[in-house]
Structures are given as C-alpha cells and as structure tokens.
Amino acid sequence: MRLYRKExxxxxxxxxxxxxxxxxxxxxxxxxxxxxxxxxxVIDVQFANVPGILEELLRDSTSSQGVNxxxxxxxxxxxxxxxxxxxxxxxxxxxxxxxNGQLSTSSTWxxxxxxxxxxxxxxxxxxxxxxxxxSLPIPLGETKDQSPLNIDxxxxxxxxxxxxxxxxTGKSHLSKLLVLSLVSHGAPVVVLDLNGEYAHLGYGAxxxxxxxxxxxxxxxxSENFRVALxxxxxxxxxxxxxxxxxLPGTSxxxxxRIWQFLDERAALTLHELGEAIxxxxxxxxxxxxxxxxxxxxxNSGFFTDNPSEALSLEECLQRIRGGGALVVNLxxxxxxxxxxxxxxxxxKLVDLLTQQKMRAVFLFAEEAHLYLRETYWDDIVTRxxxxxxxTTFVTNQPDTIRENIYRQADNVxxxxxxxxxxxxxxxxxxxxxxxxxxxxARDLPAHHCLLLGAAVKDFxxxxxxxxxxxxxxxxxxxxxxxxx
Amino acid sequence: xxxxxxxxxxxxxxxxxxxxxxxxxxxxRFIELSIRSIKNAANHEETATLYQPYETLTEDNLNPTExxxxxxxxxxxxxxxxxPLKPSAEPTPIVAIDVSSIKIGETQTGILLxxxxxxxxxxxxxHKYHYLRIGPFPFHITEENKxxxxxxxxxxxxxxxxxxxxxxxxxxxxxxxxxxxxxQTSIATQSQNTLILLDxxxxxxxxxxxxxxxxxxxxxxxxxxxxxxxxxxTTRLRLSGHRLTDLIQNSKPxxxxxxxxYPIATSTTIQFLGNIYVAKLTQGNCSFRLDIDRQLPHEQxxxxxxxxxxxxxxxxxxxxTLRLAxxxxxxxxxxxIAIQRLLAQQHxxxxxxxxxxxxxxxxxxxxxxxxx
Numbered sequence: 106m107r108l109y110r111k112e113x114x115x116x117x118x119x120x121x122x123x124x125x126x127x128x129x130x131x132x133x134x135x136x137x138x139x140x141x142x143x144x145x146x147v148i149d150v151q152f153a154n155v156p157g158i159l160e161e162l163l164r165d166s167t168s169s170q171g172v173n174x175x176x177x178x179x180x181x182x183x184x185x186x187x188x189x190x191x192x193x194x195x196x197x198x199x200x201x202x203x204x205n206g207q208l209s210t211s212s213t214w215x216x217x218x219x220x221x222x223x224x225x226x227x228x229x230x231x232x233x234x235x236x237x238x239x240s241l242p243i244p245l246g247e248t249k250d251q252s253p254l255n256i257d258x259x260x261x262x263x264x265x266x267x268x269x270x271x272x273x274t275g276k277s278h279l280s281k282l283l284v285l286s287l288v289s290h291g292a293p294v295v296v297l298d299l300n301g302e303y304a305h306l307g308y309g310a311x312x313x314x315x316x317x318x319x320x321x322x323x324x325x326x327s328e329n330f331r332v333a334l335x336x337x338x339x340x341x342x343x344x345x346x347x348x349x350x351x352l353p354g355t356s357x358x359x360x361x362r363i364w365q366f367l368d369e370r371a372a373l374t375l376h377e378l379g380e381a382i383x384x385x386x387x388x389x390x391x392x393x394x395x396x397x398x399x400x401x402x403x404n405s406g407f408f409t410d411n412p413s414e415a416l417s418l419e420e421c422l423q424r425i426r427g428g429g430a431l432v433v434n435l436x437x438x439x440x441x442x443x444x445x446x447x448x449x450x451x452x453k454l455v456d457l458l459t460q461q462k463m464r465a466v467f468l469f470a471e472e473a474h475l476y477l478r479e480t481y482w483d484d485i486v487t488r489x490x491x492x493x494x495x496t497t498f499v500t501n502q503p504d505t506i507r508e509n510i511y512r513q514a515d516n517v518x519x520x521x522x523x524x525x526x527x528x529x530x531x532x533x534x535x536x537x538x539x540x541x542x543x544x545x546a547r548d549l550p551a552h553h554c555l556l557l558g559a560a561v562k563d564f565x566x567x568x569x570x571x572x573x574x575x576x577x578x579x580x581x582x583x584x585x586x587x588x589x
Numbered sequence: 590x591x592x593x594x595x596x597x598x599x600x601x602x603x604x605x606x607x608x609x610x611x612x613x614x615x616x617x618r619f620i621e622l623s624i625r626s627i628k629n630a631a632n633h634e635e636t637a638t639l640y641q642p643y644e645t646l647t648e649d650n651l652n653p654t655e656x657x658x659x660x661x662x663x664x665x666x667x668x669x670x671x672x673p674l675k676p677s678a679e680p681t682p683i684v685a686i687d688v689s690s691i692k693i694g695e696t697q698t699g700i701l702l703x704x705x706x707x708x709x710x711x712x713x714x715x716h717k718y719h720y721l722r723i724g725p726f727p728f729h730i731t732e733e734n735k736x737x738x739x740x741x742x743x744x745x746x747x748x749x750x751x752x753x754x755x756x757x758x759x760x761x762x763x764x765x766x767x768x769x770x771x772x773q774t775s776i777a778t779q780s781q782n783t784l785i786l787l788d789x790x791x792x793x794x795x796x797x798x799x800x801x802x803x804x805x806x807x808x809x810x811x812x813x814x815x816x817x818x819x820x821x822x823t824t825r826l827r828l829s830g831h832r833l834t835d836l837i838q839n840s841k842p843x844x845x846x847x848x849x850x851y852p853i854a855t856s857t858t859i860q861f862l863g864n865i866y867v868a869k870l871t872q873g874n875c876s877f878r879l880d881i882d883r884q885l886p887h888e889q890x891x892x893x894x895x896x897x898x899x900x901x902x903x904x905x906x907x908x909x910t911l912r913l914a915x916x917x918x919x920x921x922x923x924x925x926i927a928i929q930r931l932l933a934q935q936h937x938x939x940x941x942x943x944x945x946x947x948x949x950x951x952x953x954x955x956x957x958x959x960x961x
Contacts, residue, residue: 157921164916172709172913174720179620182725185927185934 106223108134108216109194115540116145118195118223119153121188126150126195128545129249129555129567131226133203136216141204143216144226144234145197146565148544153192161190198541200564208234210563228252228566235562243286245279245556246571254568258290260560261467265486265513266497267506269531270520275552277302279518279570280469280499284430287467288320291428295454296469297447297476301436303469305576315574320429322421326438326446327406333415334408335373339364341452346398348478349444356394359387363395374410375403405442407449418453422463435476443476451481451489458492465493473498474505482506486513503530516558521549534558537565618741619726619768626729627936669836672891674843674870676899683901684710684776685786687914688769690761693925694940699731701938702761703928706772707917709910711901718910720917723772727928730760738764759796766797770806777810777817784897785810786911787819791863791880803862807882816893817882819863820911824878833867834876842869842906843898845879845891864890868906870898875905 106124110117116134120126128147135142152158176183202212228248241258248254261283268283270276281303284294296303304325307318324330334342339361346352346360363381367373382395402408409415425431433450435443457463470477477485485496486509498506504526511517511533519542522528528546532539536558545555545567556566688706695701705724711717730738738760776785791807793800810817824834837846846867863880864887881890902909932938 155923155926157923157925160919160921161923164921172718172720174709174722176722178722178724180623180726180931182727182924182927182931185931186924189923189927189930 106132106195108218108221108223111215114199114212114538116143116195116197116199118145118197120150120193120195122191122193124225126193126225127249128548129565131200131228131231131564132195132197133224133226134216135222135224136220137222138217138220139214141202141214141216143199143212144201144203144208144231144564145199146541147195147197148541149196151194151196153194155189155192158190161186196544198538203234228254231564231566235564237560237562241290243283243290244571245282245554246568248566248568254556254566256556256560258287258292260516260558261287261495261497262292263465263490263495264515264559265490265495265510266516266518266558267511267514267534268497268499268518268520269503269506269522270501270546270549270554271522271524271527272501273551274520274549275554275570276499276501276518276520277471278552278573279520279554280471280497281306281575282570282573283497284467284469285317285573285575288317288425288428288430292467293422293425293428293463293465294430294467294469295422295450296430296432297435297450297471297473298432299435299443299471299475301434302471303430303432304434304436306430306432308576309574310576312576317430317575320425321432322425322429323432323434324416324418324421325434325436326442330416330433330446331407331409331414332418332449333373333410333412334375334378335371336415336417337373337449338452338456339368341449341456344452345402345445345448349441349448350398350401352398353394355388356391356398359385359391360395360398375408376410379403401441402445405445407442407445418450419457419462422454422457422466426463440475444478447476448478451494454494455489455492458494463493465495468494468496469499470496471499472502472505473500474502482510486510503527506530508533514558516556516560519546519549519555519557520553521551522546536563541565619771622734622738622741623726623728626731626734627727627932627938629729629731629734668849670847670849671837671840672845672847673841674845674891674895674898676843677892677895678899679896680713681896681900682710682712682780682783683786683897683908683910684708684780684783685788685908685910685914686769686772686776687788687911687918688765688772689915689918689920690765691920691925692761693727693928695943696729696731696938698733699729699735700757700761701727701729701932702764703727703920703925704765704768705918705920706768707914708772708776709913709917711910713900718913720913722917723768725920725924725928726768727932728764730757730764732757735760738767741767762797770798770802774806774809777806777813777815780813780815782814783816784893784900785815785817786897786908786914787817788822788911788915789819790821790865790878791817791819791861791882793860793862794858800858800860800862807862807884811882811884816885816889817863818893818897819880820868820907821878821880822907834878837867837869837876838874840869842871842873843894844869845894846876866890866894868894870894870903870906870908873905875907877906 107119108116109119118132126147128150130147132145132147133142134145199212201208201210202214228250229252238257238259239255242255243258244253244255246254268276268280284296284303285306287294298304304323307314307321309315342364343357343361347357352360363378363385367377367381379399382392382399385392421431433446435446438446454466458466485494498510500506511531514534514536517534517536519531522531528543531546532542534542534557545565549555549567553567553569556568686706686708688704690702690704692700692702703725705722708721710719735757773787791803792798793803807817833846837844840846848865862883864883866879866881867876868879869876881893897908929940933940
C-alpha cells in the first residue's frame with residue numbers, strides 16, 4: 106500500500122488485490138522518520154484510475170465478444186498487467202494520530218508519501234490503543250477479523266442512543282442484547298415494546314425459561330397493567346388528556362377543577378369522575394368535550410376502580426432497581442391507548458426520578474414516533490436526560506427521528522440502509538462524517554452493525570452481532586410458512 | 590481446397606507459430622536477447638534506475654515520416670484508373686500482422702523498450718476472429734548490445750553484417766522491424782491461398798526493410814498462393830499537390846484507384862515491390878494507400894481485394910482483421926506501468942521520472958511533450 110493523496114481528513118491510498126483490504130478496516134500509516142503514525146479507516150474501496158485502462162477493457166471486450174486466441178508471453182508480463190488493472194484506491198478517513206503510543210485526535214501533520222509504511226491495523230491492536238473500558242463489558246459480537254468486540258455499559262450510561270437500520274437487519278436483536286446486558290450489570294431498563302418482541306426475553310430459543318427470566322417483567326396494558334386514577338398525578342392525567350386525547354385548553358381548565366374537587370374528597374375513581382363531569386356546572390360544549398375524553402379513558406381498559414386490579418408501576422420499577430427489565434407490551438394496543446400508556450409510564454418515571462426514588466433508568470423505545478408526542482422528543486434529549494432517563498431509540502424509519510436527536514446522540518448503532526433518503530437522515534449524526542455513514546452502512550450485511558460514538562471512542566467499527574439465547578418474537582409472521 | 594491454417598502453438602513455451610518455419614532460431618534468440626539485455630541492465634549498476642520519458646514513444650510517433658513515396662514525374666505520364674470492385678464470394682482465410690514497440694524509459698547506459706506482435710486471422714467469412722499475441726518483450730538496448738541486435742537482424746535477413754549499427758534511437762525501429770518481418774515470413778510460409786494483410790507499404794531498400802527480405806517474403810507468399818495486401822494508414826502520396834487519397838473521393842465504393850506510370854524505384858536502393866493503389870472499400874471519407882505485390886497479375890490483385898471485401902468486415906475502408914492486429918499489439922499506458930513493475934520486481938530496475946528541463950527552465954512556458 107502506498108500513500109497517494111491527502112485532502113482534509115481524507116486519505117487516498119493505493120492498494121493491490123493481494124492486500125485484501127475492505128471497507129471498515131483500519132490502517133496505520135507510519136512515518137518512520139517522524140516517528141508518528143496516522144490511524145485511518147477505509148470508508149470506500151474504488152478502482153485506481155490506471156491510465157490506459159479503458160483501452161484495455163475495450164480490447165478485452167473484443168476478446169469476449171468473439172475474438173478467441175492466446176498470448177505468448179514468456180516473461181509473464183500479463184500477470185503484472187492484471188495486477189495493475191486491479192489496483193485499488195482506498196478512500197480513508199483519518200481517525201487519530203499516534204505519537205509515542207498515545208492517541209490524539211489532532212492530525213495536523215502530513216506523513217511522508219515515499220517513506221510511510223502502511224499496514225492493516227487488527228481490531229485487537231486498535232482496541233488496545235483506544236483503551237475501551239471493560240469494567241462492565243457488553244459483548245456485542247465479532248469484528249470482521251474475528252476479534253471479539255465488547256463495549257462498556259458505562260458508554261450507554263447517561264447517553265442518548267439510536268439503533269437504526271432497514272427491516273430485518275437485526276436492530277431488535279441488538280436492542281435485546283443491550284437490554285439483557287444492561288440488566289445483567291444491574292441496570293433498570295424500561296422497554297416500550299411496540300410489537301411485543303421483548304415479551305419473551307425471559308425465555309430461551311427452546312421455549313424454556315432462561316437465566317434472565319426472573320428479571321424480565323412484562324406489562325400488558327388492560328391485562329396485567331391497569332391503574333387506578335388515585336395513583337395518578339393531575340399533571341400526568343392532563344398530559345394524557347391534552348396530548349393523547351387533544352383536550353382543548355378551556356376544557357382542561359374545567360377538568361383541573363373537577364380533579365381537585367374529587368382529590369379533596371378522596372374520590373378519584375372513574376365512576377366518580379364520570380359523575381362529576383355529568384353534574385359539573387359548566388358550558389355544555391365543555392361537558393361534551395370532557396365526556397368524550399372520559400369515555401376514551403374508560404374504553405382504553407387501562408384504568409380501573411378495582412384496587413386489586415390496579416398495578417403499582419412504582420413498585421414494579423422499584424423491583425428492577427437492582428437490575429431488571431420492565432417490558433411495556435404495546436402490541437394490539439390502539440394508537441390513542443398506546444399514547445395514554447406511554448404518557449403514564451413516562452410521567453411516572455419522571456416523578457420517581459425527580460423524587461430520587463430511582464437513580465436512573467434506561468429507556469428503550471421502539472418506533473417511538475408511533476406513540477411519542479411531539480414535545481417529548483426535545484424533553485428526552487434535554488430535560489428527561491437530566492432526570493436520569495437514558496433513551497435508546499430503535500427504528501427502521503430514520504427520518505422519523507428528529508435531526509436534533511441525531512446531532513445529540515452519543516451512540517449510533519447503524520445497520521444496513523440502501524435508500525439514499527434514509528442514509529441522508531442517518532448521516533446527520535454528529536459523531537461521524539456523513540461519508541463514512543453513507544459508504545459503510547450501504548454495504549453492511551444483515552446482522553452487521555456499524556458502531557458510532559462513545560461506545561467505541563469515536564472509532565467507527567463494524568461488528569457482527571452475536572446470537573442470543575432468547576425466544577425470537579420479532580420475526581414477521583408468514584402466510585405460506587404457517588400453511589405448510 | 591484451402592488448407593486449415595495452424596497458427597496455434599503446440600508447446601506452452603516458445604509457442605510461436607512455427608509449424609514449417611525456416612528460421613526457428615530467431616524467436617529463441619529474440620527472447621534470450623530480451624532477457625539477457627534486461628539482466629545486464631540490472632547488473633550494470635548498483636541500483637539500476639530507469640528514467641521514465643516525458644512521453645512514451647511509440648514507433649508511430651518515433652518515426653512519423655517513414656513512408657517513402659514515388660515521385661510522379663509529370664502528370665501526363667501518370668494514368669489514373671478507377672477500378673470498381675465486387676465482393677468475391679470465394680471463402681478465403683484472412684491474416685493480419687502488426688507489431689508495436691514503445692519506449693518505456695531510459696537507463697544511464699541505454700534505452701528500454703518493449704515490443705509486441707499480434708497475428709489476427711479469420712478462416713471463413715462468418716467465422717470468429719482469432720488472435721495470437723506475442724510478447725511483450727522488454728529490451729534494454731545499449732551501445733554494447735546494439736551490435737548483437739544488429740547482427741541478429743542481418744542474420745535473419747541473410748545479409749552481410751554492416752560494420753556500424755544504427756544509433757540507439759533507431760534501434761527501436763530496427764528491432765520492431767525484425768520481429769515484424771519474422772512474423773510475416775512465418776505466416777507467409779505456413780498459410781496457403783490466404784490474404785495476408787500488412788500494416789505499411791511494400792517499399793524496400795530502407796535500412797529496416799532490405800529489398801531481399803521483402804522480395805523473399807512476397808515470393809514465399811506467392812509460392813503458396815497467398816496474396817500480400819499492405820495498407821498504409823496515412824499516406825503522403827500527392828499528385829500536383831493533391832493527396833491521391835482525395836482523388837478517389839468522388840468514385841463510388843468499393844473501388845481501387847490504380848496509378849500507372851510512376852517509377853518502380855526512387856533511387857538505386859529504394860524499390861517499390863508493390864503496385865500502389867488507393868483503396869476506397871466502403872462509404873465514407875476514408876481511403877488508404879494499398880500496396881499489392883507487383884509480381885502478381887493485375888487481375889489477381891483486383892480479385893484479392895474483392896475476396897477481402899467478401900471475407901472480412903470493413904469499416905471506414907479498413908479491414909477489421911488489420912484493425913484488430915493493431916489493437917492487440919498496441920501498448921496501453923497500463924501495460925507500460927506493468928512492464929516497469931516487472932523490471933522493478935524481478936530485476937530491481939527502479940523507474941524514476943527524469944526532471945523536465947523545459948519545465949525547470951521555462952516554468953509554465955515550457956511546453957514539453959507532456960504539456961498539452
């Protein structure tokens with residue numbers, strides 16, 4: 106390999122087929138005279154612009170189209186011609202500079218073009234250089250050179266993460282791996298499970314209980330997850346009414362009075378609420394508006410007046426404080442009901458965190474745009490983060506996540522995307538340049554993930570996500586398979 | 590009936606088409622000379638250095654005014670006759686030969702060049718084209734070994750060895766000519782009732798094309814019922830200042846413009862062994878000088894051209910077989926790099942670009958060969 110060109114932080118390196126360099130590989134460009142080295146990552150492999158190549162290809166095409174023959178080439182020049190024809194240009198991004206064994210992000214110097222020695226940097230060597238902390242390891246899988254890749258759970262602590270990729274590339278699989286790893290390190294995790302994929306995290310592939318079983322609690326709204334009005338705070342109920350059920354401001358003000366009236370009398374039940382709305386002295390339009398929302402609450406099945414049916418989310422969260430997952434199964438729940446449940450869960454989480462009843466919680470939100478209200482996006486990256494809600498968004502529609510979320514994401518776990526529009530959305534992530542994202546993500550095979558951000562100390566790495574011993578629930582139900 | 594020509598080699602190495610070749614020593618010596626000259630270049634200097642030329646000189650641009658044309662002495666004596674042609678359906682094999690050479694650099698003691706030949710043939714009108722590509726052979730030509738090359742050249746041509754070999758710069762043409770004549774001779778010897786297409790003219794008596802050699806080639810061809818057709822891509826033939834190739838433009842193709850009345854020699858040495866025609870074989874603006882063996886009857890020459898029309902593809906009046914021969918022998922820039930790599934890897938000859946003196950002296954005003 107020879108250093109050919111440097112433009113900004115992009116290096117062009119000439120390589121030959123025998124050197125077997127692929128996208129995502131790391132190279133060390135060592136300048137022996139300066140006793141320094143650059144660490145660069147290959148983001149694209151192109152054909153070198155060899156002069157005369159067009160003429161040769163045209164000539165070869167003549168051969169393939171009907172000119173047969175052979176070459177008498179006693180000096181075997183042809184092998185050299187082929188070698189040069191297949192010369193590659195590696196487009197690399199400089200990730201760091203190495204001086205006296207110390208890494209620095211500054212790369213203001215220029216290595217010698219004639220003297221530099223370029224070699225492939227094995228992942229193990231790179232990991233040793235970047236010194237990823239392994240006090241709380243999360244084994245993600247293997248890199249292309251079969252080196253195990255572990256990230257540290259602390260890299261997710263206090264961080265905003267995004268797991269994204271197109272359908273069936275392994276996003277949910279990785280999310281489950283992260284959830285279980287965090288749980289095993291004693292972290293509380295709440296999963297907003299849109300498709301019921303996490304419901305069987307406590308069961309192995311063989312359907313039997315696995316080692317995580319007693320740490321995974323699945324809450325299904327209207328089934329084992331119902332709440333009493335008395336358990337709720339006015340703020341949370343108002344959030345549900347205003348944001349999930351679109352209650353106008355005037356009606357919300359009347360509702361606040363009704364709620365306070367019932368609260369003072371310790372009569373916060375569905376039945377009493379209905380009666381109060383019926384008998385409340387107010388404008389008929391307001392009453393109608395309140396009634397329609399009241400019936401929405403009733404019909405959701407999420408609320409109950411029966412104390413024995415009511416679940417204490419606080420107690421559930423307390424139970425997982427030392428490590429556990431609370432899976433809120435939103436499968437088969439309508440859009441409005443989903444929003445009601447999420448408003449309740451998030452409100453409760455913020456309450457507990459504000460009151461210091463919990464230290465922090467890791468929130469995994471699958472396809473959050475389907476249940477998260479507009480204002481929550483900003484809340485999550487600013488306010489809720491400070492309360493201790495560390496969110497991981499999981500989506501196959503990257504444009505549903507706002508640009509500011511990408512900009513502030515600390516870690517991005519990126520799976521394959523082929524659509525330009527999707528790649529454009531993901532490339533807004535501030536942790537890496539757009540070229541890297543677009544070039545590498547486009548060619549990622551299934552179950553391979555490009556890690557960006559704090560977890561890999563801003564050295565993007567491709568990992569094949571390891572298999573999990575959990576019952577798979579995220580697979581698409583197939584018609585023909587079932588028939589067979 | 591027509592014999593099946595056997596051009597394909599029988600052994601994996603040294604597999605020249607040499608079924609009945611008279612001088613089989615040439616290819617072996619040619620290859621040995623190539624290897625030995627390169628090894629010498631590597632051994633001569635501690636770290637052999639190859640200076641890359643500013644431009645890679647091919648034989649075409651090395652000697653662009655090679656063509657020798659007859660002098661037409663007074664227009665009244667020269668008769669122009671347009672001969673309309675009709676494709677002759679008789680199946681005839683077509684063979685074309687071309688050789689290219691390229692200067693790939695200079696060393697401190699000489700020049701490095703590479704040579705490659707190509708033979709293209711087609712046995713039946715609707716059959717596929719076949720090729721045999723010979724080389725490339727890199728040569729390091731120095732003052733020391735140029736005499737050896739000269740000797741090889743003269744031995745092959747059965748001529749007395751001249752005392753003085755040409756200058757280094759002309760050795761490229763000399764060695765190219767050596768391989769070309771050898772390929773032409775071997776094809777003329779092996780084939781029968783075949784049209785042999787050559788690149789260039791049938792002018793003899795130049796240092797690179799001795800009369801005896803070309804006459805022998807034509808005779809060998811004739812004896813085996815072959816016809817040699819030599820196409821010159823660019824010609825300087827003029828009559829009263831007008832290019833002869835322009836005089837045929839108004840004629841309906843396919844046709845030949847026959848010239849009668851010009852001398853068969855321009856001096857005591859230079860001889861035209863072919864009758865010179867201007868050939869316009871297809872529609873369009875292109876026409877070429879076509880030399881056909883003078884010893885053949887006029888009718889046979891015309892018949893040969895008509896067989897060419899029926900048996901080969903023609904684009905812009907140029908035979909496809911000869912076009913392919915040119916394409917297959919020509920060096921691309923990549924191949925030059927590949928040869929330089931071979932020299933570096935196997936013989937330790939390192940290529941460096943010699944500083945451009947024009948650029949050094951005149952900066953942007955130094956219009957050297959590499960500044961278009």
